[in-house]
Amino acid sequence: MKPSVSSTGRPSATAYTGLADLNIIGVLFWDADGNITNANDRFLQTVGYSREDLVAGALRWSEMTPGEWRAADVDALEELAARGACTPFEKEYVRKDGTRVPVLLSALLVEESPDLNHGVAFVVDLSERNAQFAGVVRDIRDREAGKAADRERERLAAFSRDVGVAFAQSGTLARMLQLCAELMVTHLGAAAARIWTPNAREDGFRLLACAGSLCSAEGSDGPVTAMFFDVGEIARERTIVTSRVADDPRFDQTWAAASRVAGFVGYPLIVSERVLGVITMFGWAPFSDATVQAISYVAHALASAIERERIEASQARLAAIVEATTDLVSIAILEGGVLNLSYINQAGRAMLGIGPQESVPDLSVFRTAESLRELNEVILPAVLRDGVWSGETTYVSRDGRLVPVSQLAFAQTHQGHVQFCNIARDITDRKRIEAELRATNERTRFAHAAAVIGIGEIEVSTGRMMWSESMPAMHGVADGSFDGTVKAYHELIHPDDREALQKARESAMATGADYSTEFRILWPDGSVHWLDVRHQIRRAWDGRGDRLFGVAIDVTERKALEAQLRQAQKMDAVGRLAGGVAHDFNNLLTVILGYAECLAAGPGCSDPQRRDVGEIIKAAERSAALTRQLLAFSRHQMLQPTLVDVNALVANMSDMLSRLIGEHIQLATVLAAGLGPVLADQGQLEQVLMNLTVNARDAMPQGGRLLVETAEVQLDQTSADHDQAAAPGRYVMLAVTDSGAGMDAETRRHLFEPFFTTKERGQGTGLGLATVYGIVKQSGGYIWVNSEPGHGATFKVYLPRSNASLPPEIVGPVAAVAARGSETVLLVEDEGGVRRLAQRILENAGYRVIPASDPAEAMELFALHRGGIDLVLTDVIMPGSSGPDLFQSLAAQEPTLKVLYMSGYTEDAVVRQAGLDRGQPFVHKPFTAAVLARTVREAFSHPGARPAPVIE
Numbered sequence: 043m044k045p046s047v048s049s050t051g052r053p054s055a056t057a058y059t060g061l062a063d064l065n066i067i068g069v070l071f072w073d074a075d076g077n078i079t080n081a082n083d084r085f086l087q088t089v090g091y092s093r094e095d096l097v098a099g100a101l102r103w104s105e106m107t108p109g110e111w112r113a114a115d116v117d118a119l120e121e122l123a124a125r126g127a128c129t130p131f132e133k134e135y136v137r138k139d140g141t142r143v144p145v146l147l148s149a150l151l152v153e154e155s156p157d158l159n160h161g162v163a164f165v166v167d168l169s170e171r172n173a174q175f176a177g178v179v180r181d182i183r184d185r186e187a188g189k190a191a192d193r194e195r196e197r198l199a200a201f202s203r204d205v206g207v208a209f210a211q212s213g214t215l216a217r218m219l220q221l222c223a224e225l226m227v228t229h230l231g232a233a234a235a236r237i238w239t240p241n242a243r244e245d246g247f248r249l250l251a252c253a254g255s256l257c258s259a260e261g262s263d264g265p266v267t268a269m270f271f272d273v274g275e276i277a278r279e280r281t282i283v284t285s286r287v288a289d290d291p292r293f294d295q296t297w298a299a300a301s302r303v304a305g306f307v308g309y310p311l312i313v314s315e316r317v318l319g320v321i322t323m324f325g326w327a328p329f330s331d332a333t334v335q336a337i338s339y340v341a342h343a344l345a346s347a348i349e350r351e352r353i354e355a356s357q358a359r360l361a362a363i364v365e366a367t368t369d370l371v372s373i374a375i376l377e378g379g380v381l382n383l384s385y386i387n388q389a390g391r392a393m394l395g396i397g398p399q400e401s402v403p404d405l406s407v408f409r410t411a412e413s414l415r416e417l418n419e420v421i422l423p424a425v426l427r428d429g430v431w432s433g434e435t436t437y438v439s440r441d442g443r444l445v446p447v448s449q450l451a452f453a454q455t456h457q458g459h460v461q462f463c464n465i466a467r468d469i470t471d472r473k474r475i476e477a478e479l480r481a482t483n484e485r486t487r488f489a490h491a492a493a494v495i496g497i498g499e500i501e502v503s504t505g506r507m508m509w510s511e512s513m514p515a516m517h518g519v520a521d522g523s524f525d526g527t528v529k530a531y532h533e534l535i536h537p538d539d540r541e542a543l544q545k546a547r548e549s550a551m552a553t554g555a556d557y558s559t560e561f562r563i564l565w566p567d568g569s570v571h572w573l574d575v576r577h578q579i580r581r582a583w584d585g586r587g588d589r590l591f592g593v594a595i596d597v598t599e600r601k602a603l604e605a606q607l608r609q610a611q612k613m614d615a616v617g618r619l620a621g622g623v624a625h626d627f628n629n630l631l632t633v634i635l636g637y638a639e640c641l642a643a644g645p646g647c648s649d650p651q652r653r654d655v656g657e658i659i660k661a662a663e664r665s666a667a668l669t670r671q672l673l674a675f676s677r678h679q680m681l682q683p684t685l686v687d688v689n690a691l692v693a694n695m696s697d698m699l700s701r702l703i704g705e706h707i708q709l710a711t712v713l714a715a716g717l718g719p720v721l722a723d724q725g726q727l728e729q730v731l732m733n734l735t736v737n738a739r740d741a742m743p744q745g746g747r748l749l750v751e752t753a754e755v756q757l758d759q760t761s762a763d764h765d766q767a768a769a770p771g772r773y774v775m776l777a778v779t780d781s782g783a784g785m786d787a788e789t790r791r792h793l794f795e796p797f798f799t800t801k802e803r804g805q806g807t808g809l810g811l812a813t814v815y816g817i818v819k820q821s822g823g824y825i826w827v828n829s830e831p832g833h834g835a836t837f838k839v840y841l842p843r844s845n846a847s848l849p850p851e852i853v854g855p856v857a858a859v860a861a862r863g864s865e866t867v868l869l870v871e872d873e874g875g876v877r878r879l880a881q882r883i884l885e886n887a888g889y890r891v892i893p894a895s896d897p898a899e900a901m902e903l904f905a906l907h908r909g910g911i912d913l914v915l916t917d918v919i920m921p922g923s924s925g926p927d928l929f930q931s932l933a934a935q936e937p938t939l940k941v942l943y944m945s946g947y948t949e950d951a952v953v954r955q956a957g958l959d960r961g962q963p964f965v966h967k968p969f970t971a972a973v974l975a976r977t978v979r980e981a982f983s984h985p986g987a988r989p990a991p992v993i994e
Contacts, residue, residue: 068145077102088145090137106135108142122149130203148203198336201229205340215351219251222340227254230333232323233303239311239319239348247320256301256324276308276320281338283307285328305329307337311345318348370394370437370447370466372405375459380404381422384461393468395440408437410444425453425462434469446473487511500528500590502551507531516573516596518565536562536570547577547590554579560597571598627665628946631968633875635662636883639971666968683821685719685846686727688752688774695728699735699750706745714753720774720841726817733810734778734837741782741835751777754843768824773840780836785829793827814839861975865912865982866890870900870928871944872920876967880915880944880974887975897923904932911939913981918945942981944969 068085070078078101086093091101107115111133121128130148137143204225212218219237226235234254238247275292276282284290284306288298293306305328311319321341323329329337364371370390374381383404391398394408406414413435424431430452437445447466454461497510505528514521517534524530532540539561550557556578563571574597580589638658692711700709720727731750738748753775757768785793794815814837818825822842829835867889871877874895881891892907894900897920904911914932916925929941946967963981965974 078106088143089135090139090141095138108134108136118147118149146199194330194332197229198332201225201336204229205343209343209347215347216250218347219344220253222344223251223253226323226337230323230329230336231325231327233301233326234322234324236322237311237319237344238322240317250319254324256303276310276322280310280312281308283329283334287324302326307334309337309341311341311348313345313349318345318352365389368468370464370468372464372466374404374462374464376453376462377459381406381462390466393439393445393466394437405437408439410436410438413437421449421451422462425451426460429453435466437466446470496594496596498592498594500592502588502590505529513594516571516594517563518567518569518571534563536564538562550577550579551588551590554581571596572601573597626946628967629873629876631662631666632946633879635659635666635968636879636971638662640882643971662968683721683723685844686722686724687717687719688727688776688841689713689717691724691727692731692750692752692776695731699731702732702735703739703748707739707742708747710747710749712749712751714751717752717754717774718772718843719846720821721844721846722821722841723817726821730814730817730839731776731778733814734839737810737837738778738780738782738835741780741784746781746834748781749777749779751775751779753777755840757840768840772843773823774843776839776841778837779834781834784831784833784835785827786831790827790829794825861972861979862888863979863982864888864890866892866907866910867978868892868894868900868904868907868911868914868916868932870894870897870914870916870920870925872896872917876917883971883974884915884978886971887978889978896920897925897928900928901931904935908935911936913940913942913978915942915944915978918943940981940984942978 068082068088070081070085077099078096081096081101083093086096089101089106095101103115104112114131114133118128118131128149130146132144132146134142134144205222208218208221208225212221223235223237226232232254234256235252236249236257237251239250240246241248282292284292285304287293287303287306288295290298290306301324303324303326305325307321307323307325307329309321310317311321321337321344323337364387367387368389370387370393372383372386372390374383381404383402386396386402386405388398390396391400394405396402406417409417416435421431421433421435430450432450433448435447435449437447439445446469448469449464449466451462451464454463496513496516498513499508500506501508507526507528507530509524509526514524517524519534532544535543543559543561546557546559556576558574558576560572560574563573565571573594575592575594578591580591582588638655641655692713696709696711703709735748735750742748755773755775756771757773758770794811796812815825818839818841824840826838826840827835828838867884869877869880869884869891871880871893872895877893877895881893884891892903892911894903897916900914900916914929916928918925925941925943925945929939933939933941940963942963942965944965944967963977963984965977969977
C-alpha cells in the first residue's frame with residue numbers, strides 16, 4: 043500500500059493524524075502563511091494556549107518565535123526545502139503569558155505548497171488546501187528533572203519522528219510495516235516485533251513484517267503463533283500486555299525461560315470494529331506505560347493505513363472492472379438541475395464515438411429528442427425520488443447511429459453533491475434479433491394463414507393440446523372454444539377415422555418415427571373437411587415430458603379435385619371405350635347401310651323385298667344414331683362449330699319442344715336480352731336442348747312446368763360445384779328446370795354415366811344425358827345440376843361467350859352440287875367390306891376407281907398410275923401409316939392432287955393422332971351412297987387440300 047499522496051507526489055497531512063494523537067510529544071501543523079492550523083494537546087500545554095485560541099487563529103509561528111531564534115527557523119525551512127526534512131534543533135517559544143520555554147524541534151515536508159520558501163513537516167491534511175507543515179516539538183523544560191525520563195522522551199520522540207518518516211516515505215504498505223517493526227526494535231527496545239494481517243480466506247493471519255533477534259518466519263499463514271503465543275487471541279481479546287512472560291501461562295514457559303524475555307505487548311489493528319491486523323512485541327524488559335501508549339497510537343495509524351490500502355485496492359479492482367466492461371459507465375454531478383459529466387469509461391466512449399482523451403461536459407448531445415425528454419421527465423425524477431431507475435432508452439452516437447440501450451441509473455451522495463450514476467448496455471444486436479424474430483413470426487403466421495396451415499402440440503403425459511392461431515378456423519370452431527385436450531379434439535374427428543388415427547399415434551409413440559395421416563374433421567355445421575397432418579415425436583430427456591408435434595394442412599379442396607379427377611378419368615375411359623365401339627360399329631354399319639341401299643335401288647328388287655331392305659336401312663340408321671350418341675358422350679365426334687345465337691336456337695325449337703313434351707306440361711321460356719353468341723356446333727347444341735327437354739318430360743309423367751332460360755353470367759373459381767371447377771370468364775347459360783320428382787345425391791353422382799338410367803327396362807338407353815355431357819365438354823363448357831327429391835331439377839349449361847359478331851343471315855337458294863363425275867380416284871381402305879362398297883358407289887357414280895388395302899399398296903399404285911390420279915379417298919387411321927401421311931407423300935409428287943378423308947374413328951384419334959385439320963374434306967362413317975358421291979364431288983371443288991401439321 044502507498045501512504046496518502048497529494049497531487050504533488052508527496053505524502054499528505056492525513057498520514058500523521060495518528061502521530062499527533064500520541065500526545066507523548068507536541069505536534070503542530072502550519073500552512074504556507076505561517077498560520078498554525080492544528081496542534082495536539084501536548085503542544086498547547088507547552089506553549090500555554092488553549093484549543094479555543096488555536097481555533098481563533100491566535101497561534102502564529104512568527105509571533106511565537108523570539109527574534110534571536112528566527113534565524114534558526116529560516117535555516118530549518120531552507121533545509122526542509124532542500125531535502126524534505128530538517129535536523130532537530132533547540133529553540134524557544136514565547137508562551138501566551140509571555141514567558142519562554144526551551145524546546146527541541148524537528149520537521150518534515152508533507153505536502154508541497156505554492157511557495158517553496160516555507161518548509162514541510164509531519165502533517166494531517168484536514169483542509170485539503172495548500173501546503174501544511176507539521177512539527178514535532180519536545181518540551182525540554184524537564185530535561186534536568188531526570189536523565190532516564192529525558193532518554194525515554196527522546197527515544198519516543200525519535201520513534202514518533204521516524205515512524206512519521208516511515209509513513210511518509212516508505213512507498214508501499216509492506217515496506218512501511220517492515221520499517222515500523224524495525225523502529226520498534228531500534229527505539230523501543232523490542233527483542234522481536236511482528237505485524238500480522240488476515241489472510242485472503244480471513245480464517246487466519248499472515249506475517250507481513252518481522253524484526254529483532256528473536257524474529258522468525260514460522261507460521262506465515264493460517265492459525266499462527268508468535269513465539270508460542272496464539273495471535274488470534276489478541277484479535278479476540280483486543281489488547282494483551284504483560285511484564286512477566288515467564289510467569290504468564292499463555293506463553294510457553296520453557297521457551298520464555300530460555301529466551302529470557304520479560305515484556306510482551308499485543309495490540310490489534312482495528313477500524314470500525316473490524317480487525318485488520320495484529321502487532322506483537324517481546325522485550326528484554328517490561329515495557330513502560332508510555333511505550334505501550336505509543337504502540338497503541340501507532341496501531342491506530344497502521345490500521346488506518348491498512349484500511350486505506352484495502353479501500354484503494356478495492357477501488358482499483360472496481361475501476362479495472364469498470365474499464366474492462368463493455369457497458370457504458372458514467373458519473374455526472376447534479377448541479378442546479380444540470381448533469382455535469384465527471385467520468386465516462388472507455389467502453390462508453392467507444393459506444394458513443396467519443397475520443398479517449400476528449401472532454402465532454404455532458405451526454406445530452408448523445409440522446410435523441412425523445413430520450414432527452416424521457417431523461418428529464420421520467421428517469422431523473424425517478425432516480426431522485428426512488429434512488430434507482432431501470433429500463434430501455436436510446437442514445438445517438440457521433441456518426442448518427444441510433445444505439446438502443448438497457449439502462450440502470452441510480453443516485454448517491456458524495457461530499458454533499460448528488461452523483462447520477464449510469465450503466466448502459468448496447469442492445470442493438472438484441473433489438474435486431476427481436477425484430478428479425480418478430481418478422482419471422484409474422485411471416486410464419488402469414489404463411490400459415492395463406493397456406494391454411496395449422497400447428498398443434500400434445501403433451502403426452504397430461505393429454506394437453508396446444509393450437510396455433512389458424513387451427514380454430516381450420517376446424518370450424520370459434521376462437522377460445524376449444525378446451526385444449528386430446529379427448530376434446532377426438533370429438534372433432536369423424537367417427538370412422540378415430541380408431542385408425544389412435545392406432546397410428548400409438549405406433550409412432552412406440553417407435554419414435556415420424557408419420558403422416560389423413561383424416562376427416564366434422565365441423566359444427568355438419569360439413570366434412572379433410573386434414574393432412576405430418577407428425578413428429580419429440581422425446582424429453584427424462585422420458586416424462588414427451589411431446590407430439592403436428593403440422594396440419596386443409597386438403598378438402600384437394601380431395602374434391604381428386605374426386606373430380608377420378609370421375610373425369612372414369613368418364614374418359616368409358617368415352618374411349620364408347621369411341622372404339624362406335625368405330626367398329628361405323629365400319630359395319632357402312633357396309634350394311636351401303637349394300638342395303640344398293641339392293642333397294644337395284645332393278646330386280648320387288649316391292650316386298652324393297653320394304654324388307656327399307657327396314658334394314660332404318661335399323662342401320664338407328665344404329666348409326668346410337669353410335670353418334672356414343673361419340674357425342676365420348677366427346678370424339680366431329681363437330682362443325684359456328685357462331686350460334688342461343689336465344690334464336692331456343693325460339694326456333696319452341697314449337698317442336700312443345701309437341702315433344704305434350705299438352706300436360708306447360709313450357710315457358712325466359713330469354714335474356716342482348717345475349718352474346720357462342721362458338722358451337724348448332725346441331726349438337728339442338729341435341730343438348732332436345733335431350734334435356736326429354737329428360738325433364740320423363741320426370742313429370744303427371745304433368746308440370748318446364749322452364750327454359752338463357753342468361754349471360756360471369757364465372758370464377760368460387761362458382762364451381764363440388765364436381766367441377768370453372769375457368770373464370772364470361773359464359774352464356776342455358777338452363778332447363780322442371781317441377782318433377784327430383785333426384786337424390788346418389789342419383790346425381792351417376793347422372794352423366796353412359797347407360798345409367800332410372801327408367802324401367804326398355805324405356806331408355808341411358809345415353810341421353812351422357813350425350814349432353816359429352817357435347818358440352820367438347821364445346822368447352824360445363825353442366826351443373828341442382829336437385830333435391832320432391833323439388834324438381836335444374837340443369838345449367840355454361841358455354842364460353844364468343845367475342846365475335848354473328849354473320850348476317852344468308853338469304854337465297856344454295857346451288858346444289860352434282861354428285862356424278864368421271865375422274866380417277868385412288869381408294870385406300872384397310873377394311874375390305876368398306877373398300878368394296880365405296881368402290882361400287884363411286885363406279886356407279888361414273889368415277890374410275892383404283893382400290894388399295896393399305897398405304898404401301900397405295901404408293902405402288904400411285905407410282906404405276908402417276909399423272910392419271912385426280913383424288914385420293916383414304917381412311918384416316920390404318921395399320922402402318924395414316925391417311926394424312928400418305929397424302930403428304932403423294933402430294934409432294936403431284937401438287938395438284940386432291941384428297942378426301944373418311945373415318946369411323948373418334949375425333950381425338952383423327953385430329954391428334956393422325957394430324958387431320960378440321961378444315962380438310964371429310965366424310966364420316968357410316969355414309970350412304972348419296973352422301974359419299976356428293977362429298978367426293980365437293981372435294982374436287984375444295985381449294986388447296988393439304989395435310990395439316992400434327993396438333994398436340
